[in-house]
Amino acid sequence: MGRVQGKVALITGAGRGQGRSHAIRLAEEGADIIAIDACVDYETMNYAMATPEDLAQTAKAVEALDRRILTRQVDTRDLAGLTQAVEDGVAELGKLDIVSANAGICSIQNWDEVTPQLWQDTIDVLLTGTWHTCRATIPHLIANGGGSIIITGSTAAVKGQAFLTPYVAAKHGVVGIMQSLANELSLQNVRVNCVHPTGVNTPLVAGFGGLETLLARNPHQAPCFVNALQVDMMEPIDVSNAVLYLASDESRYVTGSQLVVDAGNLAR
Helix, strand or coil: CCCCCCCCEEEECCCCCHHCCCCHHHHCCCCEEEEEECCCCCCCCCCCCCCCHHHHHHHHHHHCCCCCCEEEEEECHHHHHHHHHHHHHHHCCCCCCCECCCCCCCCCCCCCCCCHHHHHHHHHHHHEEEEEEEHHHHEEEHHHCCCCEEEECCCCCCCCCCCHHCCCCCCHHHHHHHHHHHHHHHHCCCCCCCCECCCECCHHHHCCCCCCHHHHHHHHHHHHHCCCCCCCCCCHHCCCCCCCCCCCCHHHCCCCCCCEEECCHCCC
């Protein structure tokens, strides 16, 4: 019997990276999956986002584990579209137990290089998109008698990392969403937590292009990016294992928490 056997999990940003890893890990432990990804690029980001083909590959990986999966190409900035996708998934798979609010974008630059559009895109995806994910899924979790929401934070949700101002602002904001909802939904048996990774080896780290140049100009900031353990980046599975714990009944009394999986970054 898997650790989330018979449960249904919705994951945003499921086309690749951490989202795909979460989908596969939860499926390995018995969950069916609702996989959502916008599959759109942003002019303000210096790297390409997931494609429809990436999302299809996530579906193939889950189906290879003999689990059911429904995919939807929808942007978390679109509350109406996201709400419909959630309703479609619940109608097909029967219920909703787990929500991984994971979709994200990232760019790195000096503070005076943050354009209004870059600020808006980052806040819209990371903060508003997370709120929309919660807003669209909470009614289904309540109808199911409870469930678990896991919000992807970051070490940048805890400290003020240089050259990441919009990202830091948005990630600090999702902690506030988590803490508020953990209280408000407690009587409905809906648990809400954050998981805070350090750098993870996914396509999103392409958004850190230019960091070496920035640090060469300002080496004083370099220690903020160094982990205590001797690893520069973790692998997605390291975060997925934490998500699995928070999704499972093993964490049935864990809510309002910030689970740090950061190779000791925040300890430095």
